[in-house]
Amino acid sequence: MEANGSGTIVNAEQIERKIVDIRRHLHQYPELSHEEFETTAYIRKLLEDAGIRIAAQYTLKTGLIAEVGGLQGGPVIALRADIDALPIQEDTGLPFASRIPGKMHACGHDFHTAVILGAAFLLKEKEHELPGTVRLVFQPAEEKAAGAEKVLRSGALEGVRAIYGMHNKPDLPVGTIGIRPGPLMAAADGFLVELEGIGSHAAVPEASVDPVVAAAHLVTALQSIVSRNVSPLESAVISVTRLNTGTTWNVIPETAVLDGTVRTFDEEVRTRVVERFGEVVNGVAAAYGTKANLRWIQGPPPVNNDADLAEAARRTAERLGIAVVTPKPSPAGEDFAFYQKRIPGFFAFIGTSGPKEWHHPAFDVDERALFISASYFAELASAELKRFASEL
Structure with missing residues (x-):
């Protein structure tokens, strides 16, 4: 130089x-x-x-x-x-x-x-x-x-x-x-949810507690947080970006894992979304007989x-x-x-x-x-x- x-x-x-x-x-x-x-x-x-x-x-x-x-x-x-x-x-x-x-x-x-x-x-x-x-x-x-x-x-x-x-x-x-x-720019938080069920042969689902069904309903239910708990004048995004479960076509697995991200621009909205997130996860898990383990990954505000x-x-x-x-x-x-x-x-x-x-x-x-x-x-x-x- x-x-x-x-x-x-x-x-x-x-x-x-x-x-x-x-x-x-x-x-x-x-x-x-x-x-x-x-x-x-x-x-x-x-x-x-x-x-x-x-x-x-x-x-x-x-x-x-x-x-x-x-x-x-x-x-x-x-x-x-x-x-x-x-x-x-x-x-x-x-x-x-x-x-x-x-x-x-x-x-x-x-x-x-x-x-x-x-x-x-x-x-x-x-x-x-x-x-x-x-x-x-x-x-x-x-x-x-x-x-x-x-x-x-x-x-x-x-x-x-x-x-x-x-x-x-x-x-x-x-x-x-x-x-x-x-x-x-948004607060960028992450989450990981593990749903624990009971596995079985896919032909006898009544013998299982199916985490796949619970996971499918959870993906949909989480979207209600934005549509029903966040004002249209405010902003939030919940994206499930990975759903991992099962190993083969004829076995109901024991677990399903979901993860993704939550984005918010206001700390009050951020707190509200976090609280409702946990409630929805536990509620859906209980409704389908599974056990939920939620890990919240707090990112920058x-x-x-x-x-x-x-x-x-x-x-x-x-x-x-x-x-x-x-x-x-x-x-x-x-x-x-x-x-x-x-x-x-x-x-x-x-x-x-x-x-x-x-x-x-x-x-x-x-x-x-x-x-x-x-x-x-x-x-x-x-x-x-x-x-x-x-x-x-």
Whole structure:
């Protein structure tokens, strides 16, 4: 990486070229959640080569924390990027496609990482002007909804005034940013239900307690929670995505297993759905003589944007000439929400004109969005530090 005498990157044009190269390198070498060792080392070297200090006091097994600014004291804000990939075989045909069989950056975390690195490089160029500190959070394990809590346990958000993050959005055009106060992404919970019955020959079902029949009725009954316990003005999704039972055609099995996901945008609705879920599972199981074992897998809460931060984000976008839209909330989950439980946070959707949705083998982003996004987050961080410093 070319640098001037102080070790920092020289100009915006170099940064633009550099972050395209960074994104392509990361795309070729994806690492799954909790395995991001080479990715972490690569990010560390880029930051060190740019003269950006690593905040080594915040210990993470994978991922890292760095800082720009702080030369004048002042407030601390954070920018977050997630760095992990998915267990998907890539089918893009890109010249820089994944070199790791069965692993792919199919959710664009390579894009996110390159953007926040670009923002860091831009902020480093004017570090002496910053009236505070920008803490850079390169977070592992977002796809497992486990990385944010690791960052929180490290203490990296102690004393941080606000945190800012993003996700690429394939259905928004390049040059567009989706800004929405309040709920933006859903709480993403999971469930596993095991129904225990009594097996028998299929020709003598009266000798059994059939878990297959119970499971079939349970799939239908669970849908009544959304239709009859959640207001039409609210939102919830219950999807049974797997039903596993039996081994052959003429035997009634002893067990049936169902699992799936529940998505909600409001904590009160989330609590109500969880309560009714257990009641419906136990009621259906009892009605058909089976025993139910329910395991609830609590995921991240809803991404809920602070209204004041969202308005500040809108002002920055308009100042830079970036088109602002109000996106529909996404039923996908994001563990950025754990940060928002601790401190005010803002999460944006960045237009990338993608050909396919997240988690598709042919997922890609339009790289023109890289520098637009890096410039936006550098400007947003600088403006927010000034705003918070003026309130001290």
